[in-house]
Amino acid sequence: MDAPVTLVTGTRTGIGRHLAEHYLRLGHRVVGCSRAPVDWTREGYKHYGTDVADEKGVKAMFSEIRRSYGRLDHLINNAGIASMNHSLLTPASTVSAILATNAVGTFLLSREAAKLMKRKGYGRIVNFSSVAVPLKLAGEAAYVASKSAVVALTHVLAREFAEFGITVNCVGPGPLATNLIRSVPKQTIDRLLAQQAIPRMGTFDDVANTVDFFLRPESGFVTGQTIYLGGV
Amino acid sequence: MEQAQLEAAQAARREMPHHDDMLQVVDLIIDNVNQLKDTQGLKAPARLDSATALFGGDGFLDSMALVTLVVAVEQAIEEKFGTNVSLADPGAMSQEHSPYRTIGALADYALRRLRAA
Numbered sequence: 366m367d368a369p370v371t372l373v374t375g376t377r378t379g380i381g382r383h384l385a386e387h388y389l390r391l392g393h394r395v396v397g398c399s400r401a402p403v404d405w406t407r408e409g410y411k412h413y414g415t416d417v418a419d420e421k422g423v424k425a426m427f428s429e430i431r432r433s434y435g436r437l438d439h440l441i442n443n444a445g446i447a448s449m450n451h452s453l454l455t456p457a458s459t460v461s462a463i464l465a466t467n468a469v470g471t472f473l474l475s476r477e478a479a480k481l482m483k484r485k486g487y488g489r490i491v492n493f494s495s496v497a498v499p500l501k502l503a504g505e506a507a508y509v510a511s512k513s514a515v516v517a518l519t520h521v522l523a524r525e526f527a528e529f530g531i532t533v534n535c536v537g538p539g540p541l542a543t544n545l546i547r548s549v550p551k552q553t554i555d556r557l558l559a560q561q562a563i564p565r566m567g568t569f570d571d572v573a574n575t576v577d578f579f580l581r582p583e584s585g586f587v588t589g590q591t592i593y594l595g596g597v
Numbered sequence: 598m599e600q601a602q603l604e605a606a607q608a609a610r611r612e613m614p615h616h617d618d619m620l621q622v623v624d625l626i627i628d629n630v631n632q633l634k635d636t637q638g639l640k641a642p643a644r645l646d647s648a649t650a651l652f653g654g655d656g657f658l659d660s661m662a663l664v665t666l667v668v669a670v671e672q673a674i675e676e677k678f679g680t681n682v683s684l685a686d687p688g689a690m691s692q693e694h695s696p697y698r699t700i701g702a703l704a705d706y707a708l709r710r711l712r713a714a
Contacts, residue, residue, distance in 0.1 A: 424681050431672075480668045528661065 370434045371580075372396045374417050374474060375444030377403050379543035380493075383569035384441055384576060385410060396430055399444070417444045417470030427477040436485055439580050440478040442471045442492045442515075449549055452506040460507040467511035471518055475533065479526050488531035489580045492519050496539040496597040500560055504553075512537075516591050523589030532588035534579040539595040541567045562596020615708070622704040622711075623647050625677060629669045630700075637665070647701030656698065663697055674707060682710040 371388045375381035376397030382405065385397045389407050397403070398415040406412070411433070415426045430437060446466045448459050471492050482488025494512040497505050519535040526533055539561055540546050540554050558564045575592050578584060623646070633639040641657050642649060650656040652663045667684050675681050684707060686696050696706030 420683070424683065428675060428681050480672070483665075483668070 368392050368394050369438035370394045370396065370430070370436055371439040371441065372398075372430065372437060372474075372478065373441045373443055374398050374470070376412065377401055380538070380541065380569060380572055381441075381443040384443060384573060387569075387573045388439075393439070394434065396434075398426060416466075417442075417474055418465035420473055423470075423473045423477055427481060431481055437478055437481040438485075438488065440474060440482075440488070440490045441576060442474050442490065444470055445493055445512075447505065447508045447546075449504055449508075449553075451504055455507060460510075463507045463511045464514070467508070468514035468518070471515050475518070475522050475526075479522075479529060479531055482531050483526075483529035486530040488526070488529070489584075490522070490526070490531060490533040491576050491579045492516075492533065492535040494519075494535050494537040494591055494593075496537050496557075496561070496593050496595060498537060499593060499597050500557065502557070519591060520589050527588060530585075532579070532585060534584075534588060535591040536572060536575045536579070537591055537593040537597070538572050539567050539593075539597065541569065541572070558595075560597065565595070567594050618708055618711075619704055621677070622674070622707050623700060625673050626666075626670055626700050626704055626707075629666060629673055633662070633666060633669065637662075645700060647699065647704065649700045651699055651703060652697040653695060654698065658697075667697070667703075670703070670707065674711065678711060680711055680714045682707065682714055684710065 371393040373381050373385045373388070373395060374397070376385045377399035381397065381399070385395050386407065389395050389409050394409055396411045396413070398413040398417070400414065400416045402414060403412050413426045413429070415422045417423060444466060446463055448455065448463060450459070475490055478488065478490060492515050494515045495508070497509050498512050498516060502509055516535055519533050523533040540557055546554065558566065571594055575594065579587065627645045630639070630641050630645055634641050639662055651666070652658045658666060671682060671684050684696070686706070696702050
């Protein structure tokens with residue numbers, strides 16, 4: 366079977382689920398993971414109950430992917446958490462949790478994916494940052510720090526993995542209708558949208574389109590790049 | 598590997614004397630070096646044993662070849678012993694304490710990781 370194998374993290378809801386379904390429709394064999402169980406299933410989809418920040422769990426998941434598929438073509442590091450709070454009201458445990466999922470998780474998944482991808486000398490890794498980074502959003506210090514780390518990881522991993530035929534790129538969506546921004550006040554979202562060149566909420570398809578571009582075999586000369594959506 | 602095979606491999610490893618384990622891991626590393634010689638044109642000494650320097654000093658691996666070998670050895674250990682170990686080490690670049698300085702040092706390090714798993 367020659368269908369590409371695509372791993373998407375954070376597939377329980379939101380962008381991750383949308384991307385999993387999108388790549389299933391395109392004929393990929395899709396592997397997904399999330400900490401909590403998923404309440405959906407599709408033919409061709411395999412789910413793992415893995416916390417991306419848990420090194421042992423991540424390594425066990427990749428062992429199974431290697432045994433089951435023998436390859437990995439694409440990794441989409443979508444899993445992420447946020448906490449909207451002034452820094453003076455943010456406990457260290459919250460900062461640690463956000464950095465663990467968003468930055469450490471991206472690192473661990475990329476490291477293990479590259480080990481598998483380098484066997485074929487081909488791979489595509491797409492990380493997730495946020496427009497919160499260039500907009501330097503007040504009230505999201507830990508989140509912005511973690512997503513800045515993802516951009517920095519993208520730059521360095523792109524250089525480290527280039528000789529294995531693996532590209533590493535990053536997409537930075539603006540606000541989308543997901544659980545992540547469910548509790549953010551409308552006024553805050555409106556202020557944020559006003560800073561975009563195209564002041565509207567993003568859609569799942571906007572994100573999928575950008576990820577599609579990074580995953581294309583023809584995008585082999587595109588690496589270490591971050592595309593922020595909405596014209597930020 | 599099936600669960601029963603995995604458990605059998607892990608049980609066999611626990612019961613194996615340290616010396617036998619060490620020889621097996623040294624052989625496994627040497628096999629992987631030889632594979633890299635064949636598949637990637639790695640330039641390595643003709644005779645390989647525990648004392649052969651790998652990285653730093655007189656070692657024959659550059660940093661990228663070291664990465665390739667360590668990843669290959671991790672995967673070979675998992676296939677042979679049924680245990681997933683990480684051979685990443687923060688002291689990797691230290692000349693004195695690096696677990697990558699010789700084949701024997703890498704085997705000893707891998708064995709300690711295996712026993713701790």
